[in-house]
Amino acid sequence: MRGRRRLSPPSVSFGRTRTLGQMSSRRVGFCLSDKKRRRMNLDAFAQFCAGHGVEVLEIDLTQPLEPQGPFDIIVHKLSDVIVEAEHDSQSQQLLANFQSYVSAHPSTILLDPLPAMTQLLDRFASYQIMSKLHNSLRDWRICSPPYLEIHSASELPSVQQALITQDLSFPLICKTRVAHGSLSHEMSLIFSASGLADIHPPCVLQSFVNHGAVLHKVFVVGDKHYCVERPSLKNFPSGPCDRKTIFFNSHQVSKPESSSDLTALDEQMPYVPPPSSEAVAALVKELRAQLGMALFGVDVIIDIRTHTLTVIDINIFPGYEGVPQFFSSLLSHIQSVLDTSPGPLATGSP
Structure with missing residues (x-):
């Protein structure tokens, strides 16, 4: 997670787009290790989402999270950080910062819940x-x-x-x-x-x-x-x-x-x-x-x-190799989850 770049324009961070009656596009934060990011091909997924009015941004745990938000939903695989937090103080702090951000923004949906994943x-x-x-x-x-x-x-x-x-x-x-x-x-x-x-x-x-x-x-x-x-x-x-x-x-x-x-x-x-x-x-x-x-x-x-x-x-959160419909299935699930919640952007939360 450390020293990893945040998705930035113009390549894969996209401006908000009106879609399906929404005032702006939904913002999805991804918190992944470098290896997981590459295996998933997050850049390609972000481009795929952009065509459907969904903005994808990569979360950098080494930087303050508040300026990186708000997020309607955060998709994560924090396995590395959780395992390392058992014996590494820096990982403990990264995890604590993430949990504090999530607690402070209850309208932001976490996919999947940390206790379930742990x-x-x-x-x-x-x-x-x-x-x-x-x-x-x-x-x-x-x-x-x-x-x-x-x-x-x-x-x-x-x-x-x-x-x-x-x-x-x-x-x-x-x-x-x-x-x-x-x-x-x-x-x-x-x-x-x-x-x-x-x-x-x-x-x-x-x-x-x-x-x-x-x-x-x-x-x-x-x-x-x-x-x-x-x-x-x-x-x-x-x-x-x-x-x-x-x-x-x-x-x-x-x-x-x-x-x-x-x-x-x-x-x-x-x-x-x-x-x-x-x-x-x-x-x-x-x-x-x-x-x-x-x-x-x-x-x-x-x-x-x-x-x-x-x-x-x-x-x-496996690699999904051999699943050609993965991008569309993941976006469909993200949208279905967001449809059941107004989210921080739609409610006007800061």
């Missing part, structure tokens, strides 16, 4: 949400794999017994507790009790489900969602074995162009149906209600044995 940065919290899906979506045969939270190294001697109690089975996939940043993509596959020596708390152990090396990424934008197929880990024999722990980066394995020995199936796969559109819609509706969020992603797989739709991760 909970997904912690896999302990997000996996608790996922574990409840089985009960609320039982009719759709939707579930999540059993998992075990490991808070500290002091718990390691009792992990084997805990695995039995929590009904986990080998192989296991190990993920970091923090679900953001490059380290969050560093994972491992553990095949036996001896492999448990390779885990580094705090982390989550999750039963690995064979899914035919196919990952279905569900991208949510308000009341719309899109399902994109990606490569994923191949099948492995169930139960403990002597295989050594496999360390991998999930981001590299499941990129659209990924090609890896870990994603190449060793056997001919019988047909596994994709997730039904009705089941995915039910999942998205339930998660929107539980999370209180509009911009998120869900990673789902299909169990090759039971054909159950299995939720394995929830992501904050």
Whole structure:
């Protein structure tokens, strides 16, 4: 977030335009990291919005926020700042300044609420949400794999017994507790009790489900969602074995162009149906209600044995790669949210 330029005329900050009876265009502030800004192509989105009477500006957290406003709505992904604020005083101050601005301008809509987004940065919290899906979506045969939270190294001697109690089975996939940043993509596959020596708390152990090396990424934008197929880990024999722990980066394995020995199936796969559109819609509706969020992603797989739709991760404001309608969907959602609120500009707030 630091040292990042604010969108400025004439390239991508646009003058106000009369549209649909409004006295002026609506102003949307974006608060993103440099990486997220590039991946989203914020400049192109700003140009797209300009044609629809919506002004897009980039918020610079290192500068006073009051002169940068007012904003009808702020779209953000403050993951970097929130994670760094746990140990960095400058990030703490940036976050505090942002929260103070939002509190001082209650008519400015925040997309998405900070508490809702923050909970997904912690896999302990997000996996608790996922574990409840089985009960609320039982009719759709939707579930999540059993998992075990490991808070500290002091718990390691009792992990084997805990695995039995929590009904986990080998192989296991190990993920970091923090679900953001490059380290969050560093994972491992553990095949036996001896492999448990390779885990580094705090982390989550999750039963690995064979899914035919196919990952279905569900991208949510308000009341719309899109399902994109990606490569994923191949099948492995169930139960403990002597295989050594496999360390991998999930981001590299499941990129659209990924090609890896870990994603190449060793056997001919019988047909596994994709997730039904009705089941995915039910999942998205339930998660929107539980999370209180509009911009998120869900990673789902299909169990090759039971054909159950299995939720394995929830992501904050994902990259939306492979969603050609993303710009129009995001703008449509922003406009629908603004239509329900007069906003600071329409009410004449300073």
